[in-house]
Structure formats: structure tokens, C-alpha cells
Amino acid sequence: MALLSAHNLAKSYPPVEIFSGLSLSIPHGARIALVGPNGIGKTTLLRVLAGEELPSAGEVHYARGLTIGYLPQESVLESRATLWEECLRPFAELQTMEAEMERLAEAISRNADDANALERYGALQARFEQAGGYEYTVRIRQVLAGLGFSEEEYDLPLQHLSGGQRTRALLARLLLERPQLLALDEPTNHLDVAAIEWLEGTLREWDGAVLVVSHDRYFLDRVCNRVWEMSAVGFETYRGNYSHYVQQREARWERRAKTFAAAKQRLEKDLEYIRRNIAGQNVNQAKGRLRRLSRQLQAIEQVGLEAVQGQAWSRLAAEVDTSTSMMSVEEAHRRIQALALKTADQRPLHLELRPARRSGEKVLRTRGLVVGYPGRTLFRVPDLELHRLECVALIGPNGAGKTTFLKTLLGQLPPLAGDVVLGAGLEIGYFAQAHEDLSPERTLMEEIESVAPHMLPAQIRHYLARYLFRGEEVFKPVSVLSGGERGRLALAKLALSGANLLLLDEPTNHLDIPSQEVLQAVLADFEGTVILVSHDRYLIDALASQVWAVTPGREWLEVFPGSYSEFRAAQEQRPAEAAGAFSERHARQRYAQQRAAKNRAQAAERRRQARIAAIEARVEELETLLADLGERLAAPPDDPAEVQRLGDEYVEAENELNALLAEWEQLHE
Numbered sequence: 001m002a003l004l005s006a007h008n009l010a011k012s013y014p015p016v017e018i019f020s021g022l023s024l025s026i027p028h029g030a031r032i033a034l035v036g037p038n039g040i041g042k043t044t045l046l047r048v049l050a051g052e053e054l055p056s057a058g059e060v061h062y063a064r065g066l067t068i069g070y071l072p073q074e075s076v077l078e079s080r081a082t083l084w085e086e087c088l089r090p091f092a093e094l095q096t097m098e099a100e101m102e103r104l105a106e107a108i109s110r111n112a113d114d115a116n117a118l119e120r121y122g123a124l125q126a127r128f129e130q131a132g133g134y135e136y137t138v139r140i141r142q143v144l145a146g147l148g149f150s151e152e153e154y155d156l157p158l159q160h161l162s163g164g165q166r167t168r169a170l171l172a173r174l175l176l177e178r179p180q181l182l183a184l185d186e187p188t189n190h191l192d193v194a195a196i197e198w199l200e201g202t203l204r205e206w207d208g209a210v211l212v213v214s215h216d217r218y219f220l221d222r223v224c225n226r227v228w229e230m231s232a233v234g235f236e237t238y239r240g241n242y243s244h245y246v247q248q249r250e251a252r253w254e255r256r257a258k259t260f261a262a263a264k265q266r267l268e269k270d271l272e273y274i275r276r277n278i279a280g281q282n283v284n285q286a287k288g289r290l291r292r293l294s295r296q297l298q299a300i301e302q303v304g305l306e307a308v309q310g311q312a313w314s315r316l317a318a319e320v321d322t323s324t325s326m327m328s329v330e331e332a333h334r335r336i337q338a339l340a341l342k343t344a345d346q347r348p349l350h351l352e353l354r355p356a357r358r359s360g361e362k363v364l365r366t367r368g369l370v371v372g373y374p375g376r377t378l379f380r381v382p383d384l385e386l387h388r389l390e391c392v393a394l395i396g397p398n399g400a401g402k403t404t405f406l407k408t409l410l411g412q413l414p415p416l417a418g419d420v421v422l423g424a425g426l427e428i429g430y431f432a433q434a435h436e437d438l439s440p441e442r443t444l445m446e447e448i449e450s451v452a453p454h455m456l457p458a459q460i461r462h463y464l465a466r467y468l469f470r471g472e473e474v475f476k477p478v479s480v481l482s483g484g485e486r487g488r489l490a491l492a493k494l495a496l497s498g499a500n501l502l503l504l505d506e507p508t509n510h511l512d513i514p515s516q517e518v519l520q521a522v523l524a525d526f527e528g529t530v531i532l533v534s535h536d537r538y539l540i541d542a543l544a545s546q547v548w549a550v551t552p553g554r555e556w557l558e559v560f561p562g563s564y565s566e567f568r569a570a571q572e573q574r575p576a577e578a579a580g581a582f583s584e585r586h587a588r589q590r591y592a593q594q595r596a597a598k599n600r601a602q603a604a605e606r607r608r609q610a611r612i613a614a615i616e617a618r619v620e621e622l623e624t625l626l627a628d629l630g631e632r633l634a635a636p637p638d639d640p641a642e643v644q645r646l647g648d649e650y651v652e653a654e655n656e657l658n659a660l661l662a663e664w665e666q667l668h669e
Contacts, residue, residue, distance in 0.1 A: 356498025396550030429499025
């Protein structure tokens with residue numbers, strides 16, 4: 001039985017219609033992902049189904065006694081309670097029972113023969129235990145820890161928490177309430193990877209149904225078993241998780257394209273028959289076909305090809321307006337040519353990332369690198385070597401130092417120790433998470449002009465249109481842009497850089513799923529090297545050839561050669577504690593080995609420099625000696641033996657000089 005069903009649902013904010021004609025149902029056990037481009041109406045539909053807003057038309061039917069938990073994108077949780085007190089609210093009845101049990105226990109302690117109190121206490125205790133009375137505080141701690149709250153935060157008033165923390169607090173309360181239907185709008189927005197993974201496990205085991213709006217495709221893959229897609233074409237349903245939906249959607253649209261092409265070909269064939277016979281012997285048959293063709297074309301234009309195919313005209317007549325009973329042959333030809341297949345894509349992002357030139361094969365290497373700030377070491381880095389066309393996923397929780405590491409690689413922050421050596425022919429493009437390279441007072445036109453002064457205003461407007469900025473939007477100041485709009489503008493500037501090494505810090509933040517898919521496809525084809533910081537596990541799993549993981553408290557960057565899925569599998573193969581001990585011990589051993597190797601290299605370098613200095617001093621002595629011997633041999637003494645001795649000494653000095661010069665050149669190489 002369905003927990004919720006809706007028929008012919010519509011919602012509008014006059015004069016704008018958000019959606020119409022939606023019919024759907026949510027069965028028990030469903031895990032439904034609601035996807036579609038930004039602005040299509042996902043949040044509005046979620047609010048209508050959750051009972052937060054009334055539909056403009058249609059009806060929503062709820063199963064008797066259905067409980068719904070709704071999580072908005074930004075929490076409206078206004079309370080004077082502490083975090084712990086807010087999480088106690090779902091257990092108010094248990095707390096009342098607990099207080100009554102304490103009162104009865106006190107009465108029994110005063111009069112052990114009070115049979116009535118003993119009987120009531122026994123019955124109440126059984127109910128209390130059955131309802132989970134001895135476990136609810138443990139459940140609260142499990143949920144709060146799972147969502148990333150520390151015990152130090154339990155007693156903080158909600159008013160003192162950030163917006164993201166209040167949203168997590170509301171999510172915690174909803175999970176503790178255990179409603180039959182959870183309606184969640186971007187639940188992963190304020191969670192780190194560990195908390196997201198905990199939530200994934202919780203929702204997979206949820207005793208009820210889940211309807212979720214999220215841009216986190218990896219999360220949707222691990223949680224959902226069906227997908228609802230809202231698009232410019234309409235509302236469509238798919239079975240399976242997000243990856244299955246992508247495959248099914250592609251196959252579905254391929255079939256539609258073939259069906260559309262075949263149907264259009266049939267219409268053209270009908271028209272060709274009409275054209276040949278409209279003035280011949282079969283004129284009446286040709287006119288009859290032209291009338292039928294005219295009705296078909298008007299119906300297809302109004303409700304689409306799929307709605308027309310296989311439908312009796314008696315049913316279609318009530319839905320379409322066929323005021324033109326018979327078109328001319330020329331008009332029918334023009335309208336057949338104008339027919340186009342409607343697609344689900346809504347103003348797709350047109351992104352191109354092309355290096356202006358090819359970099360060297362060795363893109364980056366580090367030696368003894370330590371990342372952090374004076375007085376605070378974040379982590380040490382094993383000696384790295386990054387090659388052209390590789391894609392690195394740099395992962396770790398918020399505050400671990402990922403952005404600091406990127407800025408150290410860029411030279412914007414000095415390392416605490418060690419070196420970063422960049423390869424030859426590099427052009428670096430940096431996408432900053434906070435978009436610091438955007439000037440709030442500039443317009444969009446001025447931002448593009450700042451990196452492409454050669455472009456004419458008309459060219460800039462055309463270029464910005466590819467990033468979904470149209471009309472008067474191009475004259476907006478950056479200060480009024482949304483997070484998603486800032487992200488698109490930053491990508492537009494990055495695409496003009498011609499970079500062959502991209503350092504991307506959370507590039508999918510605020511992007512809707514269609515834009516994320518475009519970015520993923522473009523990066524997959526990028527003819528350069530990428531270092532990617534992202535919580536978007538779907539993106540990094542699709543692109544990464546190696547994973548660099550930062551773990552707080554261990555002060556070490558773990559390097560894993562392989563994809564994110566392989567990295568996760570390797571992590572899950574060993575118990576967490578053993579993994580931590582192994583990883584830390586192995587990291588320290590590697591660091592010690594690297595330090596020893598570096599010390600040996602430094603000692604060898606010192607020996608090399610000392611030898612070079614000694615050679616140069618000896619060469620100077622030999623050159624002076626040879627000059628002196630040359631002068632003496634130019635005016636040789638009368639004694640032949642002395643002349644022989646001087647000649648032998650000259651040859652010996654010259655041979656030694658040549659050998660030293662050869663060694664000097666070898667040492668410099």
C-alpha cells in the first residue's frame with residue numbers, strides 16, 4: 001500500500017507555473033531520489049508532498065496516521081533549548097514514564113508492601129523497556145556522533161550554533177523521531193564524508209520511505225532504489241539508483257530519438273503522396289490524407305509525439321485545438337520540418353577546458369615537504385612525483401588542510417620545510433572554493449574582460465551565454481550572484497586561462513546535477529593534469545587515478561595509487577584501529593626513510609661541492625704552473641737533461657689538468 005499518492009498535481013505562483021499534471025505514489029520501503037536542474041521545482045514539490053504547502057490543483061492522499069519528517073535546505077529550528085534537549089523531544093513520553101517510575105520506586109522504598117505500587121511499577125517498567133526506554137540516550141549519542149557532533153557541543157544552546165549546525169540538529173531530531181516518511185532537501189550539504197557515509201547506512205536501513213533531493217550523486221547511488229526526474233519535458237520515473245538512472249535515461253532518449261525520426265519520416269512520406277496526387281486522379285484520397293495530416297501536426301505541436309502515438313482521435317480531440325481543418329501542402333511541409341524532439345536538457349552548461357600548450361611529462365614533485373603555519377604543523381608529505389594526464393583526488397575532512405596544501409603547491413603559502421618543484425611548460429589554473437579571484441564590485445562582463453581583454457563586448461556576451469548568463473544578467477555585479485552563479489562565472493574564467501595543470505577546490509559546490517555531469521565529462525577529456533579537492537565522491541571516483549588522503553591527528557598525507565572505489569575497498573578490508581596503527585606506523589617509517597635518504601643526499605651534495613672547490617683550486621695552480629713551464633720552454637736552457645725534465649713536467653701537469661676538467665664537468669652534470 002502506498003504511504004502517499006498524488007493525482008494531477010500542480011503548483012504555481014502566478015503568473016509562473018512551477019509544475020502541473022504530476023501523478024505519483026510513494027510505497028513503503030521506497031528510497032526515491034528527486035533530481036532535475038536548479039529552478040525546476042524540486043523543493044516546491046517536496047514541500048507540497050510533505051504538507052508544508054498546498055497544491056494549486058490536484059490532490060495528495062496520505063495513508064491513515066502517516067508521520068512525515070521534513071528537512072529543509074536551511075534549518076528554521078528556532079528554540080532556546082540546547083542540542084541535547086532538542087534531541088530529547090521525540091522521547092517526551094518515555095521521559096514522563098521514567099519520572100513516574102522514579103516516583104513509584106520512591107513510594108515502594110517507603111512501603112515495600114504497597115502491592116498497588118509494585119503492580120503499577122512492573123507494568124510501567126515493561127512498557128518502558130518495550131518502547132526502548134533504556135536505550136534512548138544511547139540512540140541520541142549514536143545519532144549525534146554519526147552526524148559529526150562532539151560531546152562538548154551537546155550542552156550548547158541551538159541559538160549559538162551556526163546555520164549548518166542547526167540543520168544537522170534538525171536532521172538528528174527527525175532521525176530520532178523515526179517518521180514513516182522522510183522528506184529531505186539536500187541533507188548532505190553540511191556533512192563531512194564520514195557523516196555522509198553514516199547517514200547513507202542509516203537511510204538504507206530506514207523502516208519507512210525516503211524522498212530526497214540531493215546534488216550528491218554518490219549518496220544517491222548508495223541510498224536510492226528509484227529516481228524521479230523533473231525536467232522541461234515533464235516528470236519521469238526510473239527504477240534503480242542514480243547510475244542506473246543515467247544509463248536508462250540515455251537508452252530511453254535514444255529510443256525516443258529513433259521513434260521521432262521514424263515518425264517524422266512517415267509524415268514526410270504521407271506528404272509526398274499528397275503532393276503527387278493532390279491534383280491527379282486520387283485527389284479525394286489525397287485531400288483526406290491532408291486533413292488527417294493537418295490534425296496530426298497540430299496535435300503533435302500541442303501535446304507531443306508520444307501523447308499522439310497510439311491514441312484514438314476521439315480521446316485526443318478534447319485535449320487539442322485543431323482549428324485549421326486542412327493546411328496547404330506548403331504549410332504542412334513547413335510545419336513538419338519545424339518539428340523537433342523535446343529533450344530534458346534545460347539550458348545546458350557549455351564548458352570547454354583546453355590547454356594552450358602541452359606541459360612536460362613531470363608536472364610536480366616534492367621533497368621533504370611539511371605543510372602548515374608557523375607554530376602549527378598540519379601534515380607531512382611523502383616525496384611525490386606527479387605526471388602529465390594524471391588526476392589526483394585530494395580528500396579529507398573540513399579543516400584538515402587541503403586548501404592550505406593547494407596554496408603551498410601554488411607558492412601562495414611557504415612550506416614549513418621541504419620543497420615543491422614544478423615541471424617545465426606549466427600553465428596553472430586555480431579554482432578557489434571561496435572564489436577569491438572574483439571582485440565583488442565588477443560586473444560579469446568586466447570579470448571576463450579582465451582575463452580576456454582582446455574579446456569584444458558582443459563576444460563576451462556570447463561567451464557568458466554558454467555559462468547560462470543571458471540578457472541583462474551579464475551586467476550584474478558579482479556581489480549579488482548566488483553560490484551557483486559564482487561557481488559558473490569562475491569556471492568561465494578558468495576556461496579562458498589555457499591552463500594545463502588545474503587545481504580545483506570544490507568545483508561542484510552549488511552546481512546542479514546536469515552541470516556536474518557536464519564538468520565531469522569535460523574533465524575526463526582534459527588533455528592536462530588535475531589536482532581535485534572535492535567532497536563529490538561520484539566525481540572523484542569517475543576521474544581520479546590516485547588518491548591523496550589527509551587524516552587529522554596523524555600529520556601525514558597518505559598516497560594511494562588507484563581509484564576512489566579501490567581506496568575505499570582497501571580501507572574497509574582492515575579494521576579501523578589496525579588501519580590507523582598500520583597507516584601511522586607505515587607513514588612514520590616512510591617519513592624516516594625519506595629523511596634518511598634526504599640526509600644521505602645532502603651529505604653527498606656537500607661532498608660534491610667540496611670536491612668541486614678542491615678541483616677548481618688545483619686547476620688554478622696547474623694553469624699557473626703550465627704558464628710558467630711554457631715560458632721556460634720558450635727560451636730553453638742549454639742543458640738537454642733540464643729541457644727533458646721541464647717537458648716531462650709540462651706533459652704531466654697538462655694530463656692532470658685535463659683529467660680534473662673532465663671530472664669537474666661530470667660533477668656539474
